Amino acid sequence: MKDECRSLMAALSVNVLTVYMFLSVFFLPGDLARCNLLIxxxxxxxxxxxxxxxxxxSIKDGTDFFNLQELSGAWFPVPESFWRFRYLMRHYHMDSFPITGNLEQKDCTTLISNVTTEHSNTFYFGIMGDFSEIALCDPVDIEVKDSPQRPSIEIPADLKEKTSVSITCSAPxxxxxxxxxxxxxxQADSQRQTETNTDGSFTTKIQKTITLSDTHDGFTIRCSARYxxxxxxxKTAETLKTLSVSYTKQFGVVFVSLKILGVLMLCAAIIIFQSWFQCRFSNKPEKDSNEEDYENIVMETQTSADITTRPG
Incomplete structure (x- = not known):
């Protein structure tokens, strides 16, 4: 009978603690949430x-009262591992991830080497040793997807001809x-670079600087990220973006070009007419010498006849 009562009391204690931890995370504000560990x-x-x-x-300042040399740290999913963390502080839960950072230097970074859909959860950092504490006020929500995010292409808003602009392709x-x-x-100007964002996450980038011309208007940039x-x-994701470049229409050049074309057409017409004229008159049939002698004889005979028949 006593053993049954003890088991019942232990079960009730565990349930009460679980409910308290759940409420402290989701409902209790301020001091009631016990934000003793800040990250x-x-x-x-x-x-x-x-x-x-x-x-x-990284562990924020204000937690110096912890003797971090004698503590270990891990990341735990919510909610079922809270009571396990409290009561089994010396044993890592199967879903927890020991930190890879140096706790003495307040580095609580961790690495999940093989991500699965089961890792879509809210995680809390905790320390354990002679006592335990959880960073209740600093949860991290992890969303796991089967397909990567598309990269982003960053282009200045105002694109004008003969100006140099830097175009960047970045991927989370x-x-x-x-x-x-x-x-x-x-063609990228340099190799890819991985940068740290203000919130601690990371972004990989490549960049290219180009001088814009009218030929870039309507040009589509294609950037792919292979994970x-x-x-x-x-796993690959791709993004497309089309350039819209403002440039000056070359009306003066077009006018001059049309004027030159008109002059050339006029000269060609004159040459063609001259050639036709020369060809037409050069093809007129010529009289041979026998025909000219015959005509002279006829003319002389007619002249003699006229003289003879004229009265004296």
Whole structure:
């Protein structure tokens, strides 16, 4: 009977603690939420199945009362692992991820090496040792997708002829250890670079500087991002963007060109008419010498006859 009562009391204690932790995360504000452990980490991260995910994290100032040398840290999903974390603080839960950062340097970063759809959850960082604490006020929401996000192409708003502009193609990088490969139909000025965003997440970029001309108006830029995964071919996403360049219409050049064309056509017409005229008169039949002698004889005979028949 006593053993049954003890089991019942233990079960009730666990249930009460679970409810308290749940309420402290989702409903209790301010001091009731017990934000004793504060961290800096992205509020939301997007991951790709089959790839890795880095959760950047650092412990904020104000937690110096913790002796971090004697503590260990891990990331835990919500909600079922709270009570496990409290009561089994010396044993990692099967869904937890030990940190890869140096806790003595307040680095609570962790790496998920093989992301699956089961990792779509809200995660909390916690420390354990002689006592335990969870960063209740700094959860990280992880959304896992089967297809990568499309890269973005950044182009200045006002594109004018004969101006130099920098065009950038960037792609979110869930895991900087395995960044995406960026390719496009422009020749990049430099190799890809992975940068850290203000929230701690990462982005991979390539860039190209071009001098605009009228030929760039209507040109479509194509940028592709290929993400390596643990198994199978890389996963690819692509973005297209068309340039709209303002340039001066060359009316003066067109007018001069038409004027020159008109002069050339006039000269060609004169040459053709002259050739036709020369050809027409050069083809008139000529009289041979025998025919000319015959005509002279006839004329002389007619003249003699006229003289003879004239009365004296």
């Amino acid at each position: 800096s980490a992205p509020k939301k991260l997007e991951a790709l199945t089959g790839s890795c995910l880095l959760i950047p994290c 990088t869930p895991c900087p250890h395995s960044p995406p490969e960026l390719t496009w139909n422009l 390596p995964v643990n198994e199978g071919p890389p």
